[in-house]
Amino acid sequence: MSEGTRTTGGHAVLADLLRDEIGGGTYPVGSRFPTEPELQERFGVGRHTIREALKLLAEQGILGRRRKTGTTVLAQRPVAPYVHSLRDLKGLFDFAQSTQLDVRHYGFASSVAKSFESFSGLREGRWLRVAGVRSTRNDQQPLCWSEVFVPEKLAPALEAIQQGDRAIYEVIMDEQGLKLDYVEQEVSATTMPAAMADLLHAGTETAALAVKRRYVANNGQTFELSYNLYPATRYSVRSVIRQRI
Structure with a gap:
């Protein structure tokens, strides 16, 4: 299944894909995560979809986002309450x-x-x-x-x-x-x-x-x-x- 097809379901589907990649070690804990423009170019989706997907991963404790330092991988899986x-x-x-x-x-x-x-x-x-x-x-x-x-x-x-x-x-x-x-x-x-x-x-x-x-x-x-x-x-x-x- 192509990336474009997989992400047509919106930010939740994109977040699932990125979560799987992080869990599989594509982006190790502590590493810098791709920027919003890089993700837009890769998946061919709008900026809003990218931001909402990253926001979801941040709320789950997987990504950390800072204006000056960018996005960093914090964990391989969601932090359970x-x-x-x-x-x-x-x-x-x-x-x-x-x-x-x-x-x-x-x-x-x-x-x-x-x-x-x-x-x-x-x-x-x-x-x-x-x-x-x-x-x-x-x-x-x-x-x-x-x-x-x-x-x-x-x-x-x-x-x-x-x-x-x-x-x-x-x-x-x-x-x-x-x-x-x-x-x-x-x-x-x-x-x-x-x-x-x-x-x-x-x-x-x-x-x-x-x-x-x-x-x-x-x-x-x-x-x-x-x-x-x-x-x-x-x-x-x-x-x-x-x-x-």
Whole structure:
């Protein structure tokens, strides 16, 4: 079947063809992708069709597009969204076991009040800040930028954080003899900084979801705060809401 015939179905068909070529190694990850004029000349279709096809591949996390640097191949296959079923505290433990954190920063911050001002009653003082890229364990695809804050007196060592598949709050509970009482969560829509989009292989995607959580022990103490920034198409929360009787 000729390329012209295959692309007569529009941008979706063209996107399928280009996705197959990328998946087959024609354009390796990290390489520059052909320009819009080059693709127009090759396939004999209009500029709009080319742009819509590239937009679709960018939304799937396969291509990254920048005005000054052009189009780059980010992945061989679409980045699947992470669906977080959050019915109870077990859902948080499942999240920790199905993802992993590549620590890029381990140090102390003087205050967190401004970043977590929606959570009342936070104490002043130094907090340990652990930050990095969180990826899914099954395919190693980047999922979000993650930051965790722990009061200085409860701060675990970096070695303890990097061992096994436990979440940081689990490490703290074990070391400090704490029991988790509840988790307060806030999800908000925001924009994705260009540098962060590059780090997460998010292409031109600018919409993002910010998820903030506060972990509170049964003694009323806040022992962890977390901030996760997701490209909007990579994360969704699934909840069950029941009628109270």
